[in-house]
Amino acid sequence: MNGLIDTHNRRINYLRISITDRCNLRCRYCMPKEGVSQFGHSEILSYEEILRVAALAVKRGIDKIRITGGEPLVRKDVVSLVEKLSGLTGVNDLSMTTNALLLRDFAADLHRAGLRRVNISMDSLDPQKYRQITRGGDLQKVWEGIDAARRVGISPIKINVVAIAGFNDREIEDFACLTLKDPFQVRFIEFMPIGDASEWKPEHCIPCHRIKERIERIAPLLPLTEGGNGHGGPARLFKFPGAAGEIGFISPVSEHFCQSCNRLRLTADGKVKTCLFSDELTDLKPLLRSGAGDEELGKKLDEALLSKPAHHGPIDGVMKRCHHPMVKIGG
Ligand code: SAM
16 A cells, blocks of 8 residues: 655654543643533544544555544443454554553453554653642552553553653653663653643753753663664654663654654544644544545545645744644544
8 A cells, every 4th residue: 555645745644543532630731620621422423433534544545543532441342443443454553542540451352452552641650749740640550551551462562751841850760760671662752832721831841852861871872773662653762771671752842753744633523633733623524424425535534634734833833823632632
């Protein structure tokens, strides 16, 4: 399959599907304390609708799919969706982003259904701080989820850490050292100016080059040119000599990677979003629900694909352009 080449000569092969805007956490940088208004039951796409869009996207060259949210594990019957998505011919890589609170109970079934790897969001190694940033999350449950995933053979396990100045910057070295003994890929992600709730300010964002400098004081970082254990995405990957795991840096703020952006997002309510830093959306739901055929729906999807901008413009204007919180977009 040749894949889809957009108008800026990028190969678009990656679809991130948000299956719910509900979450069992209330991370301070992601949503307000009271939560955000949620889509009604009939507003979110059914699994059949998601599968229809996914199948059309795969026909157009998407071969990599990520399930996200909200928290994907809170949606009923998520395992059945995983099974169907993993069964789509042409999908070579199916993954999920989760906070892992429910992963202990789901890991075996997810693996059986075809999920081979996960990204787990964990912004502190200190149970109290974790509870604080997530407004109530239990870090022990995250570790139980990680252990369960390892036991059933889900690999690699990537741990996503949003580095926030004044909050978890003291833990950068501890996170990096997790990779010494365990085969995790710990990825530091710059705090992005997304969503009104994030209360983002430039001084909160720690550029990845600074994080890397600090980690290099522990031991040299060896670059992994081949993407280490694969699926590196936009992360620049390194490893400590002899370490079991890897360390990644994702720098959407200090060093955008628009020129190699290969992704599309499908929101839980059926909208295609071609750039994370833009509120432009293409709504597929009216067609999905009015009996449109695959040709018509595919055309709409193509229109969205081809409207993907070359780049997202200056980062300091993003807050003004991008009001949807990550929980609604699907991070
Ligand atoms: N509930 C799942 C989870 O916790 O991984 C999936 C959805 S969550 C919105 C996806 C990711 O977005 C998380 O890793 C979260 O840390 C990240 N995220 C949310 N707001 C962000 C921001 N302003 N900057 C960087 N990452 C952000």
